[in-house]
Each structure stands twice: as structure tokens, then as C-alpha cells.
Amino acid sequence: MAKKTAYMGMLTALAFVLSYLESLIPINLGVPGIKLGLANLVVIIALYTMDTKMAFTLSLVRILLTGFTFGNLSTMIYSLAGGMLSLGIMIFVKRFPVFSVTGVSVLGGVFHNVGQIAAAALIAETGSLFYYLPVLIFSGTIAGTLIGILASILIRHLTKTENREQSN
Amino acid sequence: MERMEKSAVPADLNVMKKNDLRLIAALVILAAAAFGGVMLYARLSTKEPEAVVYLEGEEKGRYPLSENITIEIRQENGNCNILQIKDGKADMIEASCPDKVCVRQHPVSRQGESLVCLPNQAVVEIQNGQEAEIDTSTN
Ligand SMILES: [Zn+2]
Numbered sequence: 001m002a003k004k005t006a007y008m009g010m011l012t013a014l015a016f017v018l019s020y021l022e023s024l025i026p027i028n029l030g031v032p033g034i035k036l037g038l039a040n041l042v043v044i045i046a047l048y049t050m051d052t053k054m055a056f057t058l059s060l061v062r063i064l065l066t067g068f069t070f071g072n073l074s075t076m077i078y079s080l081a082g083g084m085l086s087l088g089i090m091i092f093v094k095r096f097p098v099f100s101v102t103g104v105s106v107l108g109g110v111f112h113n114v115g116q117i118a119a120a121a122l123i124a125e126t127g128s129l130f131y132y133l134p135v136l137i138f139s140g141t142i143a144g145t146l147i148g149i150l151a152s153i154l155i156r157h158l159t160k161t162e163n164r165e166q167s168n
Numbered sequence: 169m170e171r172m173e174k175s176a177v178p179a180d181l182n183v184m185k186k187n188d189l190r191l192i193a194a195l196v197i198l199a200a201a202a203f204g205g206v207m208l209y210a211r212l213s214t215k216e217p218e219a220v221v222y223l224e225g226e227e228k229g230r231y232p233l234s235e236n237i238t239i240e241i242r243q244e245n246g247n248c249n250i251l252q253i254k255d256g257k258a259d260m261i262e263a264s265c266p267d268k269v270c271v272r273q274h275p276v277s278r279q280g281e282s283l284v285c286l287p288n289q290a291v292v293e294i295q296n297g298q299e300a301e302i303d304t305s306t307n
Contacts, residue, residue, distance in 0.1 A: 103191050125224055131282070
């Protein structure tokens with residue numbers, strides 16, 4: 001149990017660091033405040049090495065923590081909408097044996113952007129932001145692919161180490 | 169040690185399955201098609217581009233990009249954005265919002281592009297512009 005808590009703490013810290021790095025990189029996707037979602041890497045790892053509840057907690061803690069530290073209310077609403085929609089989709093897709101980690105991550109990445117833009121459109125009460133949707137689908141796919149490949153390598157390594165420890 | 173674990177990897181932990189590749193391809197095609205649609209839509213409209221100012225979703229004014237002008241978008245609650253139209257481009261040059269994300273946005277001039285200030289709920293949208301092109305380059 002203590003080991004699980006430590007693992008969870010480590011993942012939260014890692015997610016926090018990734019969010020911080022992301023806030024430093026001025027990636028301009030045309031829409032202000034929209035983020036690539038690097039921290040999704042950690043959420044996926046939690047989803048595959050722990051369980052849904054842990055992944056949800058991690059995602060929520062990460063968003064609130066980074067929101068209060070580096071952001072403001074509007075960026076936090078963005079992240080919440082993107083993060084929760086992304087996680088919901090990933091949990092749903094993971095139930096079916098259709099995609100591997102990479103496919104799940106790609107869908108998470110795309111819906112991360114869709115959620116953010118939907119929140120922005122609601123806040124600003126404008127539909128014009130959907131003009132940026134093609135770019136955001138594209139960037140979500142690319143980011144999701146890279147994060148997914150990295151995540152599957154890490155997950156494999158993590159589950160391997162766990163198995164080894166258990167057999168010893 | 170390694171030999172045993174290879175087969176122990178569950179199928180959904182493969183780095184890339186055929187379905188993943190199909191999904192990625194489908195999404196890239198979807199994005200390209202939607203991008204084409206946006207371009208086509210912009211190309212079809214030939215009217216002079218205008219900057220349309222919205223506050224909380226309500227249209228507050230239209231300004232042709234052909235005329236250089238500076239507009240003060242002042243709201244009753246004290247929030248303020250200053251929009252500058254210069255050389256056919258609209259740019260947010262000042263704002264009362266805490267994050268200044270709108271001020272950091274690049275100037276816009278093409279159909280469908282917009283300047284957004286979420287804290288002030290202010291949007292400047294270009295309508296009836298010429299050919300649209302999305303600039304994905306970093307700053
Ligand atoms: Zn602003």
C-alpha cells in the first residue's frame with residue numbers, strides 16, 4: 001500500500017513537471033492557451049499500470065495543481081475540459097481490444113484538443129474557434145502518437161520490473 | 169530472463185497495431201479534409217474582410233481591415249481591450265485581462281481567424297476575408 005502511494009506520488013510529480021515544461025514552450029496552435037497535453041503521458045501510464053480511479057485522481061490533481069501554480073481560472077477551465085474529455089474517451093476505448101496504447105493515446109490527444117476548444121468556444125460564446133479544429137485534430141494526432149509510443153515503452157518496462165520484483 | 173517476458177507482453181501493449189495506424193491515417197485525412205473545407209469556404213467569399221467585435225457572444229461592431237483605426241473595446245464592468253487595425257491586419261495591442269494571452273496572439277487578417285480574450289469574454293473575428301491559411305509555425 002505504501003508502495004502504491006509512493007508510485008502515485010511519483011507519477012503526480014512527473015505530470016506536474018511535464019505541465020510546467022509545457023507552460024514554458026510557446027507553442028502557438030492559433031488558439032490562445034491551448035496546450036499539447038504532454039502530461040497525458042503520465043495519465044496513460046497510470047491507466048495501464050494502475051486503474052481507472054487512480055488515473056482519474058492523478059489527472060484531476062495534476063490539473064488543479066498546475067492551474068493554481070502556473071495558470072489562471074480560464075486556463076484551468078481549458079485544462080479541465082480537455083483533460084476530463086480525453087481521459088473519459090481513453091477509459092472507454094481501452095475497454096475494447098481494438099487499439100494498443102498508441103491508438104488510445106492518439107484518441108486521448110485529439111479529444112484533449114476538442115475539449116479545450118469546446119470550452120473556449122463556450123466561454124467566449126463564439127463558434128469561430130472551430131476554424132482551428134483541423135489544425136488541432138492534426139496536432140492532437142501527432143502529439144498522441146509520440147506520447148503513445150513513449151508510453152507503451154515505459155509501461156512495458158514498468159510492468160516488467162513489477163513482475164521481476166514479485167517473482168524474487 | 170528476457171526471453172520469457174517477450175511472450176508475456178499483452179497484445180494491447182504492442183507499440184503499434186494495425187488498427188492504431190488506421191486510426192492515425194483516418195485522423196490525418198479527416199484533418200486535411202476539414203482544412204480543405206475551411207480553405208474552400210474562405211475562397212468562395214470575395215467580400216472585403218472585416219474585423220467583427222463580439223462581447224459575450226454579442227456583436228458590437230464591424231470594422232473593415234482596409235482602414236487603419238484603433239478601437240477601444242470598453243465594457244461596463246471596466247474590462248478593456250484595445251484593437252488596432254493596421255495595414256490590413258487586426259491586432260490586440262492592449263488588454264486589461266490578467267493573462268494577456270490575447271495581446272500575445274499574432275495579428276489576424278484571414279477569414280475565420282480570431283483574436284480571443286477569454287477573461288474579458290471578448291472575441292474579434294475576421295469575416296468575409298480572402299483565402300484562409302492557418303499558420304502553425306511557432307513564434
Ligand atoms: Zn486578454
